[in-house]
Amino acid sequence: MRWKTIIGLAVIGALAIVGVIVFVLQRGPDGAASPESAVSDYVAALKANDRGRLENIADPDHDASTEIPARLRQLGAGRLVVTGTAIGTTESDSQRPVDITGTVEGSPYSDRLWLYRHDGRWFIALGPNRNAHPKGT
Numbered sequence: 001m002r003w004k005t006i007i008g009l010a011v012i013g014a015l016a017i018v019g020v021i022v023f024v025l026q027r028g029p030d031g032a033a034s035p036e037s038a039v040s041d042y043v044a045a046l047k048a049n050d051r052g053r054l055e056n057i058a059d060p061d062h063d064a065s066t067e068i069p070a071r072l073r074q075l076g077a078g079r080l081v082v083t084g085t086a087i088g089t090t091e092s093d094s095q096r097p098v099d100i101t102g103t104v105e106g107s108p109y110s111d112r113l114w115l116y117r118h119d120g121r122w123f124i125a126l127g128p129n130r131n132a133h134p135k136g137t
Helices: 004-027 033-048 051-057 067-075
Strands: 080-087 095-104 107-118 119-125
Touching: 004 095, 033 067, 033 080, 033 095, 033 107, 033 119, 051 067, 051 119
Parallel strands: none
Antiparallel strands: 080 095, 095 107, 107 119
């Protein structure tokens, strides 16, 4: 009887560990409360060279796995000095362009990024859309 209890507890413990792992791996990015917060978090993450913070605001519909490290190499650790941001509007309440201007190591810099809202949270599109289809498909 004692072995059955030990085996039962071991199975329960293993299932609990698997559940925690699945929960952690499936947890997606949190995004930001507003477009302004998303842009502010993006700029702060680049300045701090913080990959995790960029991943937290990256739009889940885009594959940012290559884009985030590339942006950190190019713009991170204080290389980008932002002098202005302008958030535009579109016909959609869930999509907005943002223009970022500044300098990168003294050279002029400008970029247009797109913000998307999902479930009331704002994200920055980094990388290609996961649902994009090549021409002819």
